[in-house]
Every structure is written in structure tokens, then in C-alpha cells.
Amino acid sequence: MKKIALILFAAIAVIACDKNDDNETVVENVNFDINFSQNFNGTSITNANFNNVDYTVANGEMISFSRMRYLITDITFTNQAGVSTVVDEYNFVDVGEEIGATIENISLPVGAYTVSARFGFTEADNTTNAYPDLNNASWNVPEPMGGGYHYMQLEGQYINDIGATVGYAYHTISAAQDVMTPEVTREDTSILFTASNIVISNDNNIINVKMNIAEWFNPWNLNERDNGLMGNYDAQIDMNINGQTAFTIE
Amino acid sequence: MFKKGILIILIFTFFSSCNDDEQESYIPTPLAFEAPVLFQQLLPNPSFPADNPQTVEGVSLGRKLFFDKNLSADNTLACAGCHAPNQGFSDQRQFSIGIDGIAGFRNSMPLVNLAFNTRNKFNWDGSASSLEEQILEPVINEIEMHNTWPNAVATLQAQSDYPLLFEQAFGTATISKELATKAIAQFIRTIVSGNSKFDKHLRGEASLTPSEANGFAIFLDEDRGDCFHCHGSDSNPIWSDNDFHNNGLDEEFTDRGLGLITGDPAHFGLFKSPSLRNLAYTAPYMHDGRFETLDDVINHYSEGLVFSETIDPLMKSIAQGGVQLTEADKADLKAFLLSLSDPSLANNPNYQNPN
Numbered sequence: 001m002k003k004i005a006l007i008l009f010a011a012i013a014v015i016a017c018d019k020n021d022d023n024e025t026v027v028e029n030v031n032f033d034i035n036f037s038q039n040f041n042g043t044s045i046t047n048a049n050f051n052n053v054d055y056t057v058a059n060g061e062m063i064s065f066s067r068m069r070y071l072i073t074d075i076t077f078t079n080q081a082g083v084s085t086v087v088d089e090y091n092f093v094d095v096g097e098e099i100g101a102t103i104e105n106i107s108l109p110v111g112a113y114t115v116s117a118r119f120g121f122t123e124a125d126n127t128t129n130a131y132p133d134l135n136n137a138s139w140n141v142p143e144p145m146g147g148g149y150h151y152m153q154l155e156g157q158y159i160n161d162i163g164a165t166v167g168y169a170y171h172t173i174s175a176a177q178d179v180m181t182p183e184v185t186r187e188d189t190s191i192l193f194t195a196s197n198i199v200i201s202n203d204n205n206i207i208n209v210k211m212n213i214a215e216w217f218n219p220w221n222l223n224e225r226d227n228g229l230m231g232n233y234d235a236q237i238d239m240n241i242n243g244q245t246a247f248t249i250e
Numbered sequence: 251m252f253k254k255g256i257l258i259i260l261i262f263t264f265f266s267s268c269n270d271d272e273q274e275s276y277i278p279t280p281l282a283f284e285a286p287v288l289f290q291q292l293l294p295n296p297s298f299p300a301d302n303p304q305t306v307e308g309v310s311l312g313r314k315l316f317f318d319k320n321l322s323a324d325n326t327l328a329c330a331g332c333h334a335p336n337q338g339f340s341d342q343r344q345f346s347i348g349i350d351g352i353a354g355f356r357n358s359m360p361l362v363n364l365a366f367n368t369r370n371k372f373n374w375d376g377s378a379s380s381l382e383e384q385i386l387e388p389v390i391n392e393i394e395m396h397n398t399w400p401n402a403v404a405t406l407q408a409q410s411d412y413p414l415l416f417e418q419a420f421g422t423a424t425i426s427k428e429l430a431t432k433a434i435a436q437f438i439r440t441i442v443s444g445n446s447k448f449d450k451h452l453r454g455e456a457s458l459t460p461s462e463a464n465g466f467a468i469f470l471d472e473d474r475g476d477c478f479h480c481h482g483s484d485s486n487p488i489w490s491d492n493d494f495h496n497n498g499l500d501e502e503f504t505d506r507g508l509g510l511i512t513g514d515p516a517h518f519g520l521f522k523s524p525s526l527r528n529l530a531y532t533a534p535y536m537h538d539g540r541f542e543t544l545d546d547v548i549n550h551y552s553e554g555l556v557f558s559e560t561i562d563p564l565m566k567s568i569a570q571g572g573v574q575l576t577e578a579d580k581a582d583l584k585a586f587l588l589s590l591s592d593p594s595l596a597n598n599p600n601y602q603n604p605n
Contacts, residue, residue: 051516051560066516066563097369129485132294136368138493140485142470142478155563167563180471227566228472 027109032205034075034103036093038068041214047096053157053165057217063168065213067155068095071139072209073121073190075103077113077200090121092134108200115198115249117209120151120190126174145230146176146186154213158222168226170216172243175236187233189240195249208250215246276421278305281436286444288452288487289366296365296439302382302432304439307419310604312437314415315430317603320405322349322395329388329434330603332358336596338528339441344539348393355505357539360532362595363525365439369492374521374537376494377511381438385431399427406430441601443527444487446592452484458589465586468579475551475583476573479564480523489527489590494520495562498555498572499536507537509560519560530591544587548580 038045040055045065053064073090085108093100120126126148129135139149154170174186198207220242229235281304283296298304315321319328332346333339341358348354356374364372370379378384388394389402406412406425413423420429448466450456458466468475470483480497482489494508496519503509509518521537535541541550553571555561567573575583595601 129292132292135292135485136294136366136488138479138482138486138491140478140483142483144467144470145472157563165559166568167561167565169563180467227563228476230472 027111029107030110030200030202030205031105031107032200032207034087034106034207034209036072036091036101036209036211038095038211038213041212045095045213047098050096051156053159055214057158057214057222058219059217059221061158061160061222063156063158063217063222065154065156066096067153068213069093069137069139069150070152070154070211071120071134071149073118073125075115075117077108077115077198079109079111079113090125090131092137092139094137110201112197112199114194114196115207116192116194117247117249118190118192119243119247120172120174121149122190123174123186123188126188126190141173141176141230144180144184146174146179146184148174148186151190154216158226160226161223166222166226168222169229170239171230172239173230173236175233175240176231177233179231189236191240191243191247193244193247193249198249210248210250211246212248213246216242218242218245278307278419278421280304281306281309281440283365283439284442286442286449286487288449289442289444292485292487293366294368297368298365298439299380299382299435302435304436305419307415308433308436309440311415311419312433312435313601314604315406315434316437317605320409321389321397321402321430323397323401324349325405327395329385332388332394333361335598335601336531338362338443338531338595339601340532342531342533344534346394348391349396350393352393354393356537357534359522360525360528361438362441362443362527363488365442366488367492371492371494371522375507375511376522381435382428382431385434385438386427389427403427403430443592443595445594446527446590448484448586448589449487449592451589452487459585461582461585462589463586464579465582465584465589468575468583469586474573474575474579476564476566477526477551480562481526488525490523490525492523494522495564496520496558496560497551498557498561498565498568499540499550501556501558503558505538516560519558526587526590528591528595530588531596544584545580548575548583551575552580 050065053062055063057063070093071090072093074086075088075091076084076086078084087106088103091100091103128143128147134149141148141150151172155168157165157167160166175189176184176186178184216239225235283304316329319325321328327349332341334341339361344357345353345355346358359374364381372378372381372384389397389399403425412425416425416429417423419433447456451458469477480491480495482491500519503519506518508520509515529544533542535547541547551572552575555565555568555572557568561568
């Protein structure tokens with residue numbers, strides 16, 4: 001009986017030792033947040049800055065913001081071994097309502113990562129009515145305009161060429177052709193953006209996704225394109241080109 | 251003797267604890283929320299306040315209170331007096347009349363599908379941040395029920411039936427304004443409208459006429475109606491974004507709307523987008539009921555818009571007064587809008603006066 005007990009004790013001790021050895025190779029996890037912020041050529045924009053016609057776009061018009069909502073999807077961290085972790089399938093940011101400004105308490109092993117995210121949905125994910133919370137936010141694109149969901153709704157006022165204050169609605173969607181007809185087609189105009197060597201550690205536990213709004217208007221002539229842009233294929237393609245430089249990850 | 255004493259104490263303790271448990275752990279019967287199929291498919295589940303779950307007894311009590319004129323100071327006006335089931339839980343008068351014969355200054359809002367208002371901003375001006383909070387106001391509003399809550403509570407407490415009904419709903423016969431508003435809120439959350447012709451069309455049970463179908467296309471077309479940005483769509487069957495907009499009614503504001511609550515000049519003249527459900531029963535229209543007919547409403551968006559500093563950017567072609575719909579398009583848009591009306595709402599037995 002004593003021998004059996006001794007064998008059991010020894011076995012337990014060996015197993016315990018093995019576990020300790022494994023623990024020594026495990027990298028420490030750290031909790032971190034992802035913040036989503038907006039700026040106009042470096043000047044921070046929050047809802048406190050709404051409705052002030054204070055911002056000059058590349059074409060020279062002064063503009064304001066009254067609504068700013070956008071969608072970031074497939075937020076992915078890829079470690080140096082090439083292993084990817086999708087930390088959020090999609091994040092809906094509503095600056096006016098202070099929704100989606102932060103994704104909190106993500107846990108990953110410390111280390112350096114390539115971080116990627118996408119503005120808008122890919123074609124595969126841009127499925128009409130697939131996301132009840134986005135339906136509830138009236139974020140849909142009508143089927144006759146291609147269906148799926150908006151990528152961004154940026155609205156406000158600007159001073160036009162004759163000095164009048166006019167509204168604009170810069171809405172980006174999957175670029176569609178032949179809208180309001182049964183032959184409507186659409187083209188993926190989501191934008192993938194990436195940053196490499198983003199280090200997550202106890203000293204760096206906040207990742208910032210920044211959108212420079214000025215880039216959306218560089219170049220852009222609001223006098224020619226200020227409203228009714230969802231069904232304008234060429235406008236959507238130009239928005240896609242401008243948006244390539246709108247996002248950074250730090 | 252000592253053993254007997256212990257036994258008596260134990261028995262006493264047992265019964266005492268049983269009594270305490272009965273009071274503290276009283277749980278009314280949970281009531282499952284039945285959303286229309288389309289709502290289940292398209293929208294998040296409604297979220298009910300943690301401190302006011304839906305119960306059979308609570309909803310029943312709330313319905314009784316909703317139709318009870320005793321909430322008003324002179325026992326002449328119930329909630330239903332300005333939110334009638336056969337008028338889309340709204341009021342066909344431009345302004346509802348309070349107990350002193352004084353008219354309000356805004357049109358009564360329909361009380362339909364409010365369980366799905368996840369933004370939690372109620373009233374035309376967003377002045378209430380919960381349904382329970384919204385219900386507090388009309389009872390004490392000087393031009394509505396013109397009562398005090400202590401008086402209303404005392405009136406209810408003196409009734410023969412209410413103390414028991416409150417006990418069944420909330421585990422206490424002591425009535426309070428908090429419990430009364432909770433019960434009414436539970437009832438209002440059960441008022442669901444999701445069986446219009448257009449709902450049936452989406453469910454494959456009915457077909458739209460060519461006029462209604464073209465009207466829906468106009469509703470969705472950015473170059474014509476562009477109604478969907480503020481009023482939902484087949485993907486958002488509440489038919490409202492539950493947000494606040496200045497829709498070009500006035501150059502100057504006699505009613506500041508949301509701005510009256512926030513104090514922010516950028517919010518002057520902004521009002522909540524109402525749901526487009528049941529328009530057949532909820533005339534007149536707009537926050538001040540200025541438009542008697544749907545034709546008036548459509549004409550406003552087509553050629554009647556006026557500029558003001560806070561006008562919504564989605565109000566296009568202001569210089570021309572609007573998007574200039576043809577008369578045929580106007581007729582089709584109207585036909586579509588009327589297809590969102592739900593004739594089963596008015597006669598739903600669950601929404602009738604139980605008193």
C-alpha cells in the first residue's frame with residue numbers, strides 16, 4: 001500500500017513538473033483596447049466639433065460635420081509566426097452618438113503584430129439583412145442600389161461657390177451601376193488598411209485606428225458632388241481612391 | 251423542557267423565514283414577448299429594463315391604468331384619451347385637449363412598436379430617456395392630466411381593486427408612481443404593429459399593386475423620395491431611424507424641438523422621425539400636426555422645403571423647394587405609404603379597454 005502511494009505521489013510530481021515546464025514557454029497575455037478616432041489633418045474631431053463650418057477641404061470649401069458614422073470590419077492581429085486572430089468582425093462607429101469609439105479588453109500574447117482592418121464590408125460579408133444591429137441603425141443600402149450596408153455616412157454643410165450654405169451627404173457604399181433597375185450590379189469598394197510591427201505589451205496597451213477626414217475630400221469638389229452620391233458609380237470609385245489614405249493604425 | 255423550548259423556537263423560526271421568503275421572493279408570471287416574424291428576422295431582440303421585466307400581471311395592470319381616467323386630476327382623461335387604439339394610438343386632433351380644455355402644442359405621438367426603440371429617446375423632442383420616464387410627465391403636465399402623483403397614487407390606493415393588482419404585479423399593495431409607470435410601460439411595450447399589407451407582401455402573403463410597388467421604389471430612390479435614410483425600409487421595419495432631424499418646415503422656429511432639451515442651437519428645430527406605420531389612422535402629421543393629409547406631407551417634401559440653419563443635409567434641392575416629384579409619383583408614393591398601415595391594430599383584443 002505504501003509503495004502504491006509512493007508511486008502515485010511520484011507520478012503526480014512528474015506531471016506537475018511537466019506542466020511547470022510548459023508554463024515557462026507560454027507568453028504572457030495582455031489586455032488592450034482599440035480606440036477609433038477622427039481628425040481633420042491632425043485636428044481632433046469629436047461630436048463636440050460638430051456643426052461648426054471651420055474646416056477647409058483641399059478644393060477650398062469650408063465644411064462642417066453633423067453626422068459621422070462608419071464601419072470598420074475584420075480587425076485582425078497577425079503575429080510574427082503568421083497566426084491571425086480576428087478580434088472583431090465589425091465595429092460600427094457613430095461619432096455623434098459616441099458609439100463604437102473603443103473595443104475594450106482584448107487579450108492577446110505580448111509581442112509584435114501586423115494589424116489589419118477594413119473600411120466597409122467585403123462583398124462576401126456585405127449581405128443584405130445579415131446584421132440586425134445594423135438594420136436597427138438604418139445602415140442598410142436599398143436593394144435597388146445594390147443592397148448590403150453603407151460603409152460611411154458623413155454629413156454636414158459647406159459654403160458653395162456662390163457663398164450659400166448647402167448640405168452635403170458623403171455616403172460611401174459598394175459602388176453600384178444601373179441602380180434602381182433590375183440589372184443593378186455592385187463592385188467591392190471596401191478598403192483594407194494595414195500596419196506592421198505594432199507592439200502590444202504592458203507598456204503599450206492601446207491601439208489607435210485614426211481616420212483623417214480631410215483625405216476623403218482630397219481631391220473633391222462639393223459644388224459638383226454634394227448629395228445623392230450612393231447611386232453615382234463614378235463618385236463611389238473616386239471616394240474609394242480618396243479613402244485609401246484616410247486610415248492609419250498606431 | 252429545554253428540548254421543547256428549542257423545538258418551539260425552531261418551528262417559529264421556520265415559519266418566520268417562510269413568511270419572509272414569500273414576500274421577498276414573490277415573482278409574477280414572466281410574459282414572453284411575441285415579436286412579428288419579420289421583426290425577429292431583421293431586428294435585435296427588444297431589451298427590457300432589468301428592473302421592469304414583462305409579466306402577465308404587470309401588463310394586465312398597465313392596460314387597466316392606461317385606460318383609467320382616475321390618473322387625471324378630475325377623473326376625466328386617461329392615457330388612451332390622447333392615444334386611442336383606433337387612431338393608431340395617436341390622436342386625430344391636431345393638438346390633444348387636456349382636462350381644463352386647454353390644447354397642447356404638439357401632435358400626439360403614436361405608441362406603437364416602442365419596445366424596439368433601442369435609442370431610448372422618447373417624445374418629439376427626446377425629452378424622456380426611458381418609457382417609464384416618459385409616462386411620468388403627462389400625469390402632472392398642467393395642460394394634460396393636470397394631476398399630482400401623490401394625488402393620483404392616493405386615488406388608486408383608495409380603489410377596491412388596485413392594491414391587490416399591484417400586489418400581484420409587484421409583490422406589494424403599496425402603490426407608488428414608480429410602480430404605476432412601470433406597469434403602464436409594460437403594457438405599452440406589448441403594443442406591436444407588424445401586420446400591414448406591406449408586411450404581408452414581405453412574407454409572401456400579398457402582392458403590391460403596381461402603384462404601391464412604384465411608390466416603394468420612389469421611397470428608396472435617392473433622386474426622388476430618398477425617404478429611407480430617416481424612415482427605415484424593408485430592412486428596418488420600425489420605419490423610423492428614431493433619430494432627430496430638421497425636415498425643412500420653417501425658416502424660424504417657434505418650437506425648438508430637441509434644442510429645447512439640449513440647449514444646443516445646432517439642435518433647434520430638430521424633431522424625432524415618426525414611424526410611417528399606420529399613417530391611415532394617425533393624421534394629422536408632423537410634430538405640430540400642421541398637415542392634415544398625406545398629400546400635404548408629400549407636397550412638402552416635393553416642393554415645400556424651406557431653408558434654416560439646422561436643416562438636415564438629406565433635405566435636397568432646397569433652392570427648388572424639394573425633389574419635384576411628378577403628380578404620378580406622388581400618387582404612387584402615397585399608395586405605398588398607406589400599405590404600411592395595419593388594420594388589425596385597432597381591434598386587437600389585447601389592446602382594448604378592460605375597465
